[in-house]
Amino acid sequence: MIQSAALLMRERGVEATSFSEVIERSGAPRGSIYHHFPGGKAQLIEESTRYAGDFIAAGLVAALESSDPIASVRAFVASWRTILRESHYGAGCPVVAATLEGDRTPGARAAAGVAFARWEELLADGLAQRGAAPDRARSLATLTIAAIEGAVIVARAQRSSAPLERVAGELELVVADAIALR
Amino acid sequence: MIQSAALLMRERGVEATSFSEVIERSGAPRGSIYHHFPGGKAQLIEESTRYAGDFIAAGLVAALESSDPIASVRAFVASWRTILRESHYGAGCPVVAATLEGDRTPGARAAAGVAFARWEELLADGLAQRGAAPDRARSLATLTIAAIEGAVIVARAQRSSAPLERVAGELELVVADAIALR
DNA sequence: GTCTATACGAAGATAGAC
DNA sequence: GTCTATCTTCGTATAGAC
Numbered sequence: 001m002i003q004s005a006a007l008l009m010r011e012r013g014v015e016a017t018s019f020s021e022v023i024e025r026s027g028a029p030r031g032s033i034y035h036h037f038p039g040g041k042a043q044l045i046e047e048s049t050r051y052a053g054d055f056i057a058a059g060l061v062a063a064l065e066s067s068d069p070i071a072s073v074r075a076f077v078a079s080w081r082t083i084l085r086e087s088h089y090g091a092g093c094p095v096v097a098a099t100l101e102g103d104r105t106p107g108a109r110a111a112a113g114v115a116f117a118r119w120e121e122l123l124a125d126g127l128a129q130r131g132a133a134p135d136r137a138r139s140l141a142t143l144t145i146a147a148i149e150g151a152v153i154v155a156r157a158q159r160s161s162a163p164l165e166r167v168a169g170e171l172e173l174v175v176a177d178a179i180a181l182r
Numbered sequence: 183m184i185q186s187a188a189l190l191m192r193e194r195g196v197e198a199t200s201f202s203e204v205i206e207r208s209g210a211p212r213g214s215i216y217h218h219f220p221g222g223k224a225q226l227i228e229e230s231t232r233y234a235g236d237f238i239a240a241g242l243v244a245a246l247e248s249s250d251p252i253a254s255v256r257a258f259v260a261s262w263r264t265i266l267r268e269s270h271y272g273a274g275c276p277v278v279a280a281t282l283e284g285d286r287t288p289g290a291r292a293a294a295g296v297a298f299a300r301w302e303e304l305l306a307d308g309l310a311q312r313g314a315a316p317d318r319a320r321s322l323a324t325l326t327i328a329a330i331e332g333a334v335i336v337a338r339a340q341r342s343s344a345p346l347e348r349v350a351g352e353l354e355l356v357v358a359d360a361i362a363l364r
Numbered sequence: 365g366t367c368t369a370t371a372c373g374a375a376g377a378t379a380g381a382c
Numbered sequence: 383g384t385c386t387a388t389c390t391t392c393g394t395a396t397a398g399a400c
Binding site for chain 1: 193194195196197198272274277278279280281282283284285286291292294295297298299318320321322324325327328329330331332333335336338339340341345348349351352353355356359
């Protein structure tokens with residue numbers, strides 16, 4: 001159910017993700033929703049946000065296995081490209097969705113903040129260890145994550161991966177520069 | 183009503199923006215909703231997205247009045263900082279909201295795509311005219327818009343303007359580099 | 365144009381049996 | 383744990399009077 005909710009969140013947003021659809025997609029039994037999630041929808045969304053945050057963090061760790069930081073950025077971008085393409089630009093990031101409609105589910109928004117911070121930390125450490133100027137590693141990481149998340153949104157609106165490709169190209173230049181400056 | 187809807191969209195998202203609240207905030211008469219918007223909510227959201235897109239484009243034009251492209255980026259960032267601060271990190275970008283919940287309102291998503299393209303065009307032209315390497319102006323513009331939109335989201339999730347500041351700093355470096363390389 | 369009243373559906377949540 | 387049934391609320395949309 002948590003996974004299904006995350007998938008629905010990234011497609012439709014939090015508010016448009018209903019229990020009915022989560023049940024339908026996950027095949028979970030109707031009657032046990034409030035047994036597993038006594039906190040109701042807010043709890044489900046919060047846990048799904050955490051799940052998605054961890055999932056994407058794992059992808060980031062995998063991308064950072066390369067010793068080349070540019071290859072890492074490229075691998076991270078590639079995973080988003082795949083999501084966009086396979087969903088016909090209908091799916092984005094569940095953590096972003098949790099942020100945007102977070103006033104009604106403060107727990108989910110907080111979980112989104114934690115997820116972003118975690119990704120940033122992973123990426124900043126990775127960049128610093130792989131030759132990026134240490135004092136710039138953190139802001140580079142923030143830029144990378146923000147730019148990719150933003151690019152995914154623009155790509156969905158325009159139903160084209162071109163914005164993501166342009167952003168990816170620029171990010172590669174920036175990372176290369178930051179390493180050369182060291 | 184269009185303006186009120188845009189304000190609600192940027193705070194709560196499309197799905198959570200109800201006619202009742204639009205009426206309440208705008209002071210418009212209940213009975214005339216479907217007189218002015220025969221297409222119902224979808225039409226209202228679509229027109230609000232266009233309105234917001236034009237509004238932000240106008241801000242971008244104003245920011246581009248400076249002859250210094252870095253000052254332009256700084257001015258654009260400043261307007262987002264103000265929105266975040268004044269809303270206590272409760273408000274983001276209505277055009278982003280229209281994109282994320284766009285499956286149910288394809289017209290609004292399309293309007294969002296047009297808005298992003300327009301901003302990108304304005305910024306790319308401005309950067310090219312102000313000394314940015316011509317062949318990079320467009321991808322620089324995409325990066326700038328995507329990164330700022332992404333930073334606004336991260337800032338909301340973390341209830342802090344720090345991510346926006348870090349992204350702004352990096353963007354200034356990138357733009358400065360692109361001009362120096364010319 | 366704007367009003368009131370209302371139809372209609374969907375969603376979250378609860379109760380109590382099994 | 384899971385089921386069925388139901389409650390309540392809320393949202394969009396429509397109808398028809400003024």
